[in-house]
Amino acid sequence: MKSIKTFSIALVSLFLLGGCELNELDNYDGPDASISGAIYDQETGELVQQDIINGMQIEYIEHGFDNPQTQFMVVKNDGTYRNNLMFSGTYTIRPVRGNFVPVNSEEVVVSGATTKNFNVQPYIRVRNVQINKKGNKIVATFNLDQTVTNKVVRIGLFAHREPNVGQPLNSVSSLVNLNEVTNDVTQYRLEINLDAYTSALKAGNEYYFRVGALIDAPEAKYNYAPPVRIGI
Amino acid sequence: MMKNRSYKYLILALLIGVFSSCNDYLELDPKNKVPVEAVLSDPNGIKGYLANLYYELPMEDFVYFPRAGYNARGNTGSLSLSQYGLEAIHSEWPNWNEFNNQWWTRGYQLNRDINLLEESVAKVSFSAAERTAIEGEIAFLRAYTYYALVKIYGGVPIITENQEYTTDWASLRVPRNTEKETWDFVLAQLDIAFEKLPASRQSADETKRRATKWAAAGLKSRVALHAASVAKYWNRAPLSGEAVTAGLVGLPASEANRYYQAAIEASEAVMGSGQFGLYMPNPANPQDAARNYQNLFMDPNVALTEVLFMRGYGHAGGPLAHDYDGWNNPNQTGEGFPHVGRTNPVLELVDQYENYGNPGVASPIITTTDGQVREGEFNPSTNYIRFSSPEEIFQGKDARFFASIIHPGAEWKGTEIVIQGGIIRPDGSVLNAKGTVVHQGVTYHTYGAATSNQYSGFEGTPNMTRSGFLLKKFLDERAKIKTWLQSTTDYIDIRYAEVLLNYAEAVVESGLGSTERATQALNDIRKRAGHTVAIPLNLTNVLRERSVELAFENKEYWDLIRRRTYHQIFNNYVKTALVPMLDLRGAQPAYIYVRKDVPGARPNTFPERDYYRSIPGVNNNGLIQNPQH
Incomplete structure (x- = not known):
């Protein structure tokens, strides 16, 4: 009885393989x-x-x-x-x-x-970045050094609990539309008033803050300075 | 044992059958299907075939859902197009942002059906007039089909002749036409349709539900405006890559005015035809206006003067009915339908409606005594305006607000709709979970009533609104909906008010056409809504008017796409709710309102690549894929 069973299984497998050309196995190597x-x-x-x-x-x-x-x-x-x-x-x-x-x-x-x-060649270098907590505000100051002659569309200060903070990922942002060609001596200042965002930025926690600037060019993304971690 | 063995022989026999199945003795003509030649060789057969093509048209109506597709019935989740933009949010899936309105395969199936029809019509004997009309109808159906394709994918292969199956794959692969060629093709088809179609048909029913000259002109006004906007605003969200270089997506700005001109001419043809007008254009007062506007959508058959093209529904319980009422009735009037209250209008739309006291500007809902628009969670130190009844805050709003949206305290089907998001206790603390507060001997419930069949909002379950509002437009106030497929409300696909708004937008965007007529068109629509003060023609006014007049008609999503404002608005964006709270802090209980992020909604971002869908199967069909897909 057992041999019949084995025999039929073998036969079934044979037919299946023959029927669907499964004998041509995926024999490629993986990523190496x-x-x-x-x-x-x-x-x-x-x-x-x-x-x-x-x-x-x-x-x-x-x-x-x-x-x-x-x-x-x-x-x-x-x-x-x-x-x-x-x-x-x-x-x-x-x-x-x-x-x-x-x-x-x-x-x-x-x-x-x-x-x-x-x-x-980055469109903009964000330089001399200072991000500090002053009273109940987060204040960022920085200079922009743009390498092309296009206008700078806007600048932003972004906050999130993850270090991946930026324009696409933030719980609070402070944006200013510039629409002007910048020079590297003007100091820009952005603020987040913590009192206005007590539910998004909770006191006693640490958050990441990052400043960025967007150039006016097709498909351009923000240029940033590295994020700064601040306990509020 | 015997039985077991015969079973094995049976399998063995079957397998041998499988192994040797490459014979043709199974190639029989099926007895349950009619061959195509039998249908398409007879004028009545062609009529039946045509009816199915109308059914298959990519019409974004009550049974269209981006995920489930066109003609989708059953448990679609009611994830409708209006929940993607700034009109509404879904009660169960507030974070639904899947951009997946694919229509490639079905679109080309429909295209093939149209080509087959054209091929057959040439062989059947018709009178000259009949033939011209059918040729016009084919052009209309084709334009409708390619409009859906081009707005989703950009330039697509234009295939107007039936392809015969062959194993010579290369001959079946048709490369994409440019986006410009595709738009021009749609417009040219509509010109043929306008030329050849009759102005009316045998009965009013047929005239409104089957393509006519005026349906073609109305569609052309919509299509040309779409193309013009893409040309004008491409640079708001430019893309790059092979498809862009080859012109398969994108239009040059220099083309914008040509398309605006086409939109203007098509609209003027309709406006000058003398065949159409707004339904009830001179209401006696705002209450009248609200009733008329509600009736226009509750039963379009009373308002045929405004209809250029519509789709009929019927046979409750069968496949030609829909579930719009079931999905969208308030929880209190759910009447046994299993899933209610799904489309929740958001505050962004509510804010757009004007107030009769301050015509010509959007009238945001003011909740605090300083008169400013304040957003955020309830704050005990903020001075909220205290209202003695829940509906008082909406006084003086545009009639269309009351006809399109059910607000807290609104009367619907003879029931007061209770929408309340919590209670402020006398000590200033908030109760927003299910519970009660006893104050001066009275028991108050968090959501406005004791049991969940007595209220319609904020409990957090899918049948309750989470925005503070519920849908009213299109719902049949006279109907009781106890189970599936009970709605038979017809859907107006192209109505006169849209043509007027298309005209106004084309004029204001291009400077072409008549400013006077466009201003008149804008104010005619407002007058029908009970406004008495005319406002000037400018882009802000036209776009605001468009968003309130055409709300929930599945236009706003495409407005965001064609005007390239989707990514500007949906950039880490959370939609806003209006939460009524019962405030027990004063001598008398009062209603206060909190404007805040819709509970449970997370920030949403629209990726610029989604201005176009990905083309499926590029490995096989050899087409150039859209940017970043």
């Missing part, structure tokens, strides 16, 4: 390489701060396919990125829709642990 790097300011060598949500992306297209799809990586707020699940091969790669002057695509050969950094 990684890529990492960062977006650097070509002049100062500093990391260019980004947004992880709705921020810039790195576009990459793998070579060797007829109709390849464009793939995307996101960049962390500090300007670094990493993808540990890459296939070895040649790629056309380009950082896009960022807070810097658009750059050309490059070819990169990815194998093993590959590092690829991008040197860019």
Whole structure:
């Protein structure tokens, strides 16, 4: 009886395999390489701060396919990125829709642990940032050093409990529309009055504050200074 | 044992069958289906076929939901288009922000059906007049179809001839046309339709529900305005990438005035036809105006003068009825329908309605004695205005507010609708969870009444409003809705007021056309709503008028898209509720109102890439994908 059972199972498997060509197994290797790097300011060598949500992306297209799809990586707020699940091969790669002057695509050969950094010209450098709690206000002062002749649309001070704070992720923001070309000597000042946001910014907790400025260019994202953690 | 073994032989036999199934002896003509030639070779067959094409049209009516699609019935969740913008929020899913109004496959299926019809019509004998009318109808259906495609996807492949199946895949792959070519194609089809369609048909029913010359002109006014806005405002949210470089999405600003001109001409054709007018254009007073406006949507058949094109519903209990009343009645008048109170109008819309005392400007709901618009949680040190009844705060608002929205204290189906979000205790502390406060011998309940069938808001369950308001427009006040598919209210797809508003917007945006006529159009609509003071033509006035007149008609979502303001508004944005509270701090209990974020709603951001949907199946169809999808 048992042999009949074994025999029928074997027979069934045989038919199934034969019927659906399942003997052609997926025999491709998995991802075997990684890529990492960062977006650097070509002049100062500093990391260019980004947004992880709705921020810039790195576009990459793998070579060797007829109709390849464009793939995307996101960049962390500090300007670094990493993808540990890459296939070895040649790629056309380009950082896009960022807070810097658009750059050309490059070819990169990815194998093993590959590092690829991008040197860019950020639209705006946010400098001399001071963010402090003064009385019941958070006060930020800073200068803007813009590298292009476009207008600066607006500046903002953003607050959130996560260090990924920015324009797309904030519980409180203070925005000022500038719509002007800035110079690097004017000091800008933004405030958040804590009394007005007692439910969003609770006393006794720590929050991250970050200032940013947006240039008037197609698809531009905010340029930022690194976030500052303040207990209120 | 015997039984068991025969079972195995049966499986074995079946498997052998599967293994050898590549024969053609199963290729029989099905007995339960009618072959296409039988239907499309006969004039009456073609009429029946046409009726189905109307059913399949991408009309955003009572049975359209972005996720579930067109003609969606059953448990759709009632996640309607009005909940995406600044009109309303959903009572159960306040954070629903899935941008998923896909219509690619169904759209091209409909396109194929239209092409098949055109192919067959050429072979059937009609009188010359009949043939012209059907050709016009085909152009209208085609324009309607491609309008839905172009507004969702940008430029799409224009396929006007039926493709025969072949294994030569390359010949079946049609590349995308540019966005400009696609808009121009839709407008050109509407010109053909306008030329060939009759001005009226055999009965009023048929005239209003089947394409006519005027339906084509009305649709053209809508389509051209959409294209013009995309051209004018593309730079508010420019995209980049292959699809943009190739012109598959995006229109140059230099095209804007050509499209505005087309919108103006189409609207003027309707306005000058003498066939249409506003329903009840001269109300005696605001109460009258509110009643007329409510009737216009409760039963459009009383207001056919305003209708250019509508869709009929009927046969309660069957597949041609809908559930709009069921989903949207207040909890107190739920009458046994399992899911009620879903569409909750938000304060952003309520604020837009004018006050008769201050014509020409939006009239936000003022809750504090300083006369400013104050938002935030209840604060004991804020001086709230104290009202003796819940409806007093809305006094003097535009008639259309009362006809479109059920507010706290409103009377609906003979019941006072109770919407209350909490109680301020005599010591200034807040009770906003279910409970009671006994004060001077009287028991007060958090939500305004003792049991949940006696109130309609803020309890936190899906049947209760979370914005402070409930939907009224389109709901049948005379109906009792106890179960599914009981609503048969017809839907006006294109009405005269929209054409007037399209005209006013096109004139004010382009400077073309007649400012005088546009001002008149704007004020005619306001007059019908009980206003007596004329206001000047400017963009703010036109857009405010549009949002209040066309509220919940599924226009605002596309206004946000075409004018590229979606991402500007929905940028970490939380919609606003108006929460009535019973204040027990004074000598007499009073109602105060708190403007604050809708409870449970989180910040919402519109990604700019969602101005266009992703095209499905680009690996197979070889099309260029839309930016960032």
